Amino acid sequence: MQILKNNSSQVVIEAKNLRKEYQGKLALKGLNLEIGPGEIFCLLGQNGAGKSTTINLFLGFIKPTSGAAYINGLEVASNVTRIKESLAYIPENVMLYPNLTGIENLSLFSSLAGFKYSDKELRQYLENAGLPAEAAPRRVSGYSKGMRQKVGIAIAVAKHAKVLLLDEPTSGLDPKASNEFSELLLNLSNTGTAIFMATHDIFRSKAVGTRVGIMREGELVEVLPASDLEANELEKVYLNHMHL
Numbered sequence: 001m002q003i004l005k006n007n008s009s010q011v012v013i014e015a016k017n018l019r020k021e022y023q024g025k026l027a028l029k030g031l032n033l034e035i036g037p038g039e040i041f042c043l044l045g046q047n048g049a050g051k052s053t054t055i056n057l058f059l060g061f062i063k064p065t066s067g068a069a070y071i072n073g074l075e076v077a078s079n080v081t082r083i084k085e086s087l088a089y090i091p092e093n094v095m096l097y098p099n100l101t102g103i104e105n106l107s108l109f110s111s112l113a114g115f116k117y118s119d120k121e122l123r124q125y126l127e128n129a130g131l132p133a134e135a136a137p138r139r140v141s142g143y144s145k146g147m148r149q150k151v152g153i154a155i156a157v158a159k160h161a162k163v164l165l166l167d168e169p170t171s172g173l174d175p176k177a178s179n180e181f182s183e184l185l186l187n188l189s190n191t192g193t194a195i196f197m198a199t200h201d202i203f204r205s206k207a208v209g210t211r212v213g214i215m216r217e218g219e220l221v222e223v224l225p226a227s228d229l230e231a232n233e234l235e236k237v238y239l240n241h242m243h244l
């Protein structure tokens with residue numbers, strides 16, 4: 001078993017003995033984790049392993065039973081509003097205003113983060129995220145899942161998010177959309193954004209991850225360097241843990 005540490009001297013996303021109990025049941029059993037700028041940490045684990053609980057603690061959606069989550073050195077639970085300024089979140093279904101266009105959604109979310117852009121700049125952000133130019137002025141209610149994910153990435157870039165949290169973002173995307181999404185993540189990590197992604201996709205984890213963590217019953221049981229492994233080796237390690 002291997003727990004590979006963050007090799008950067010800077011820490012952007014951190015968990016210290018992070019625990020979460022729901023009605024007497026431990027969902028997260030004392031997580032310790034440090035993620036540096038530009039890292040893509042992929043978290044694998046079966047349904048119910050504690051992946052969403054971890055993300056929700058980093059987002060400040062729920063409070064830890066004990067221990068703490070930190071973003072840029074700030075404890076999340078007591079700085080929820082400030083944390084949101086530097087953070088972007090992409091769930092399986094990106095939450096956008098369906099009656100607004102792609103441009104209007106991007107304008108709204110970036111202005112909430114304190115950034116005002118011209119129409120031309122907004123269109124450019126959307127285009128850079130891979131949204132077809134003709135789609136930008138259309139209502140989001142007619143967008144596909146992949147298009148909504150692209151708007152989510154455009155929002156993250158436009159608000160200069162230092163941290164991006166993703167919960168199963170590629171589930172239900174076709175291989176081309178999923179591949180394009182991976183490219184966007186790599187581009188974003190190259191600008192220094194720290195990325196934490198919960199996923200079931202072993203292949204994508206290998207393709208985009210810096211490190212890959214395996215969570216089982218609320219515990220991080222292994223952390224591996226993605227680059228040293230073939231996808232089938234990673235799958236073997238994963239399955240070994242699941243059959244323990």
Ligand SMILES: Nc1ncnc2c1ncn2[C@@H]1O[C@H](COP(=O)(O)OP(=O)(O)OP(=O)(O)O)[C@@H](O)[C@H]1O
Nearest residue numbers: 022023026027045046047048049050051052053054
């Ligand atoms: N609000 C809640 N109330 C009670 N139990 C919960 C709550 N949220 C999660 N749990 C429990 O905590 C454990 C971890 O759930 P979590 O959603 O974090 O897992 P997950 O790894 O994200 O699973 P999935 O892959 O299905 O999304 C599970 O046993 C789940 O039933």
